[in-house]
Amino acid sequence: MKKSLSLLLVMMFAGVFALAGCSGDEEASGASGDGKLKIIAAHNQTSPDNPYQIGMEAFKESAEKSDANIEVEVHAGTLGTSESELVEKLKLGAADVVLVSPGFMTKTGIDEIDLFALPYVFDSYEHWESVVDGEVGEEMESIINEKSNNDFKLLGYWSAGVRHYYGKKPLNSMEDLEGLKFRTQTSGAIADYWEQTGAVPTSVAWGELYQGLQQGVVDASENSYPYFVQENHHKTDNGKYVTETAHDYTTRFLLINGKKFENYSDEQKDAIMKAAEASVQKEREAVNKQEEKYKQQAIDDGAVVNEIDRQPFIDLAKPLLEERAKEIGAQDLLNKINEMK
Template identity: 65%
Template sequence: MMRKLLLSLAVFLMAGILVACGDEGSDSEGSSGEDSIKIIAAHNQTDPENPYQKGLLAFKEKAEAESNGKIEVEVHAGTIGTEESELVEKLKTGAADVVLVSPGFMTSTGIDQVDLFAFPYLFDSYDHWENVVTGEVGDKMANIINEESNNDFKLLGYWTAGVRHYYGKKPIKNIDDLQGMTIRTQTSGVVSDFWEEVGTVPTSVAWGELYQALQQDVVDSAENAYPYFVQQDHHQTENGKYITETAHDYTTRFLLINGNKFDKYTEEQQDIIMSAAETSVEAEWKSLHKQEEEYKGIAKEDGAKINQIDRQPFVDIAKPIQDKAAKEIGVEDLLEKIRNAK
């Protein structure tokens, strides 16, 4: 009887030890899982040499290095959405964690104030642009984005898509040369208002279809920055070979993260993500500036004709459009601060 009792006690103690070991292992795995996160980062450009890709790869490298691999970043170059509206929706639903979008597509979410950064001739140099986005106005806009979206969107940094210029079937020497020309650009909002005011007809064409539209005379012209339209060979089409450096937009792009998800990360993870974002901003700016000169040179080598123009008449048309739009969306004070930041 005693022997049976001792045997039962031994079995009981051994089971307790095994359960304890099993529990300890489960806690360890759970802790490890909580310390590791995966971030899906996406932009809408498909060219691997695009500055957007350079920036997000810098974000990935920094985040993974500083976290010793506990933060994994998966970068998507147009593979989960070539339209910015898709990326914004994925950010809201959690299908993506970090995305890059333009002011025009942010307004579709109901945050009208961001349209300020889409105003033509808002900036007259990169120094002017950088002073604004890294200063008081940049901070204010970041707060607006976060508050108006109910924390769906948190700004990680300001990127740029370069300086946008006209390119079309003929050179532009003055505003009169634009009269009646169709131009691929936004067909609503302040950008459309500007192009209508200078005499063109804003026309909607999907980015992926623009090469064919220029080649087949569907549209007379378009506007974008050198790294983007030269990478797509638009300058080699019949309606894209004349480039006039209108410099009507020193572009702003928003690097966003889902704010609600960001708030659930540990403080250490948040610090690493913000540090990686700063690195990505520097990398994207550097890549963009380098590529603007590089692709302008490629355009020349390929036979594109480039000319300068007196921009003041365009600026004079843009200013009252800016004033009206700023009043409508309630950013008159920010517009004034931008004008004073030159």
């Protein structure tokens, strides 16, 4: 009787530990009880027409069409409109795939990424694409993976368009920026650049920027047409004048939790990489189409658009680029970027 009872207890404990082990494996891999891999994908934009959402939906469609038994749940701003929140959630495993900008990635200690965000490092969309899709892009991918200790694995490079100035008055020369409260980064090389133009870098959260422009908290801001027009910034008194400075051909990083990715099956990994490729193509196409569409909408809504001689802005940026590249040990990368112009 005692032997039977002891054997029964041993079997019960063994069953509990086996179940716990299975649960841990499922949690590490992201698998649900039915074996389906559930991926939480998130970005910080709330508009359903935003290129980010179009790209994430393409990722979802491709992954779910595969034979890898994957389900993708897309969150458009619902996991946070702050990119720092999304990076933290990715690192902790609360999100699996996120989209972030270089500025927030450098806060994780990967300084080389800053190179992709500096003013006038790219001089055309074609130049940007050749850089990120070539040797430099591959080197940056390796740097992200190694310096994050595999917390972040790069899946692809997205664009957020070409960024321009918009504010309460047009720019006819750099001197027109003197004293303007300009919504941009308030520290680092980007802030230094705008300070050198005469502007006053001012911090306002993206979700609060419409109100900030409307109430005069800031005099001006900068972004690409699809982003600031969808948010109606051009309809405020402090956003109606657009000057095409084209100071940033933007880079966005599509990242996955690297440690989770390593636990996926080869079939799941392959499906995810193919889904990433599909998302890159769709998101970039959406950005290109929306640039002209939303520029025209801004004009139709009463915004005033003008061009400017960019050379003084480019000349001002050159020593800053070289200095920052030296600080972060990315001189070779900058040289390669310049050689591709």
